[in-house]
Amino acid sequence: MIEYNEDDEYAEEAPEQKRGRSAKLIFGGSLMLVAAIATTVAANITINSNKKAEFGQGLFRISACDQWVGIAPTYTAATYPSGTSRVNGLKIMGLDAANCKGVNFKIQLWKTGSATALDLFVDSNGSNSNRVMLSVCKVCTISTNQQRLDAVSLINSAGQNIGYDDGWEYVDFDATTGDYRWFLQIPPSTPLATNSAVNRTTVE
Template sequence: MSLLEFNNLSPKRSDSRKPFKFLVGIGALVGVIALGSTFAANIAINTGAPIEFGQGVAQTTACDDEIEMTPISTFVNGNPDEFKFTGITLLGVDGTDQSNSSQGCAGKSFTIKSFSSSGSQLSETYVLSLDGNGSFISIYGNILATNPSTENSRVTITFLTPIINASDVYTITIESSSATCWDLITCEVGDIGPGGGIIYYASVGAFASSGSHCNTNCHYLEVAPDGWSGVPSDPAQSWSLNYSEATGQELTLTTNPQSGFSGEADNWFIGKGMSNSILIANQPGHGNASENAAIRALAYAGNDSSAGQWYLPAMNELNELCKYGNSQATGDLNEECVAGTLRLGFLEGGYWSSSESLWEPPGVRAMGLLVGNQANLLKWAAESSEYLTRRVRPIRAF
């Protein structure tokens, strides 16, 4: 793992570069743990000379001992306006196959992390991969590459979700490891996902999931594993304590159907579960995690510290999950889930979606996993004066 330490950040300037100071010293390779394990080189950088976003620094990784890495910052209008850590340029990457040499990053992934001055990791990790032919791939950003598949490749990745303030960056690390199927966008339904769940939906074409790390370049849906909540069965709970007000979702019937099911609205679409869940969680009077299904789903962290990336599925996402749970093929959004043989780890009974419905008071779409039936439900059962409960199973897009 290569390590960049940025010290003594100067005040913001009118251009897009931020000055830092560092010392340089190169350590040894940590070593080979096992085939496919992460190899790393420690580089402590601290020479006392100023370094800026926009200036390159020589780095060592296990697959290439001479890469120049240039961090990029850009001024982003917002509230407040900030310089953001928006990308990385790597120069001199050996994009050849390592099988015939000690060098070569084909089939490898670069993991890029940033840390604050206290040593805490900042809130995003980015991955840039090379397939077996040395072509660059990433779901985390837009890629501009020159001379791919050669010993002197150059690549710039511009992050899709630049959420890290440049002024917060003290250390950047880069390490190489064997690329996974989700790095290379080659996973299949049934594979284990990055959070330890199961990939139940795969799309060759990218879909958007606003609020997810993959943003506009998502290809998979992963469902949390059985026992995700700490108990053997998926918890049954209320959708939200605010049962009388709408959350602000897109409730009008869609003019561009995705599934074609009766009553389909824009908030049913694949990729809408995250934005739906955020609206539910931010609604006044929503309750806590045991009272609000979206808050509970958003709090799940997988096995990769990914809290905030899991969410309550939208209706079409839940329909695909129902199909997977019933041992049906997924991927054809026009096919509705029907009764089948439930896989181990999936339960009978109704499950909440995050999709509100156009009722008064607002209703919610839910689905029975055993029989595949979809239904509009109220959040509050007036006849029994209690909140309606259904089961919760988080998913994530990547």
């Protein structure tokens, strides 16, 4: 005679039901976490009438080609007056030049409460420049690392395209990380923006 016990059957099925409930709880919790992050991210986006865009901590949208990039300043050693360091470069992360052909975009650093961007350096014209202007080639092939480097050039404070290097500032492409790097050549260029003054970055 075969004995049938309903309790035994349910006892065997219980772990499966428990695992199912756990999976649902984890999935539901994940959705709530994603929603919370999305809300926080959305609250950190600012787009003003001049089409400058800011996004959280160091992420920015280039509106002309609808692309997000990361911007991170780099600094000199603390050898300037009062033991300060100054901005000597920018790391531009995530820029896909092939998607931004023909686009010029400007990067500026700001002090909180100021209506004027910080002067960054004295350029080859002897002028204080308060922006880094990058220009992506309009008609070009961009598929190799060398082409990615050649695709991006600089426009100085006088509005002249100076290629990727004029002896004062230069732009480079890191094939290992895929990042673009803007640097000051010191000397002859003189960095002006102190690290303590930089509170905000804009890209337009």
